[in-house]
Amino acid sequence: IQLTQSPSFLSASVGDRVTITCRASQGINTYLAWYHQKPGKAPSLLIYAASSLHNGVSSRFSASGSATEFTLKISNLQPEDSGTYYCQQTKSFPLTFGGGTKVEIK
Amino acid sequence: QITLKESGPALVKPTQTLTLTCTFSGFSVTTTGAAVAWLRQPPGESLEWLAIIYWNDDKRYTPSLRSRLTITKDTSRDQVVLTMTNVDPVDTGTYFCAHSGVSSHDYWGPGILVTVSS
Numbered sequence: 001i002q003l004t005q006s007p008s009f010l011s012a013s014v015g016d017r018v019t020i021t022c023r024a025s026q027g028i029n030t031y032l033a034w035y036h037q038k039p040g041k042a043p044s045l046l047i048y049a050a051s052s053l054h055n056g057v058s059s060r061f062s063a064s065g066s067a068t069e070f071t072l073k074i075s076n077l078q079p080e081d082s083g084t085y086y087c088q089q090t091k092s093f094p095l096t097f098g099g100g101t102k103v104e105i106k
Numbered sequence: 107q108i109t110l111k112e113s114g115p116a117l118v119k120p121t122q123t124l125t126l127t128c129t130f131s132g133f134s135v136t137t138t139g140a141a142v143a144w145l146r147q148p149p150g151e152s153l154e155w156l157a158i159i160y161w162n163d164d165k166r167y168t169p170s171l172r173s174r175l176t177i178t179k180d181t182s183r184d185q186v187v188l189t190m191t192n193v194d195p196v197d198t199g200t201y202f203c204a205h206s207g208v209s210s211h212d213y214w215g216p217g218i219l220v221t222v223s224s
Contacts, residue, residue: 015196033210035153042202042217073219086153090209094168095143095155 001025001091005051012077013106020072020101022087027067031091034072038083046085048073060072080106108132110142110203110215117221124190124222128203128215135179135186136161141206142186144177147217148199158206160185193222 012018014038022032030050035043045054047063050070060081063072074081082105087098114126126144133140143158157167157177166182176189186203200219204211 012132031209042214043211044214045210045212048212054210054212083192088153088155088210093166094170095158097153097155100152 001028001092001096003087003089003096003098005085006051007101008099009102009104011104011106013079014079016077017073017075018077020074020085020103022065022072022098023068024070024089025083028089028091029067030066031089032065032070033088033090034061035086035088036081036083037086043068043086062104069099077103077105081105108205108213110138110205110213112201112203112215112218114201114218114220117223118193118217119224120194120222121192124192124193124197124220126188126201126218126220128186128188130184130186130203130205130215132213133157133205134181135184136181139160139208142179143204143206143211144188144201145204145211146197146201148159148196151199157188164221195222198222 004023005100006021032050034047037043051063060075084100084102110130140161144156159177174191179186200217202217203215205213218223
């Protein structure tokens with residue numbers, strides 16, 4: 001199952017609201033997770049099951065979607081939100097990731 | 107709390123076998139539902155899922171590397187081991203192990219950078 005993220009790069013200001021999209025090549029129900037990765041660090045889980053917030057993740061993050069179209073929204077963008085965001089499908093093996101969206105804070 | 111850490115060689119030569127160990131704490135891999143996965147990330151690229159082992163010793167591998175990968179667990183040491191045979195420079199990257207739930211990898215190790223070069 002292929003995942004296509006868009007955009008691949010975005011630049012936004014502190015306080016902005018940004019949206020990242022992930023499209024699956026076939027239906028995956030809600031078997032989708034979102035991760036955030038800072039340079040030189042391991043990814044950290046943000047969202048699982050398409051819309052459930054992982055423990056300790058800021059409520060500024062929200063996500064929705066099902067089947068083939070998914071979105072991750074970050075409200076009130078903060079400097080610590082910079083980095084790369086990845087979606088991952090967990091519907092079927094092999095588990096696959098999107099190409100990533102790099103978020104830059106202006 | 108759940109922690110994981112990867113260990114192994116930083117440099118391996120082409121055609122050699124790479125052995126990586128994930129040592130974890132805060133959970134038991136024998137608990138129903140528990141699983142540990144291995145993933146990797148070539149420099150500047152996206153993530154690639156490699157393999158997973160479950161509490162019941164069920165295993166899954168990415169098809170493109172299936173013939174070269176073996177994942178095992180040592181419950182007495184709280185470790186999961188990944189071996190990759192016949193490595194190539196394209197296998198260079200950071201390798202991660204992660205505690206895995208039903209729908210995500212919720213806790214990750216810091217990763218280990220492995221370079222394949224002669």
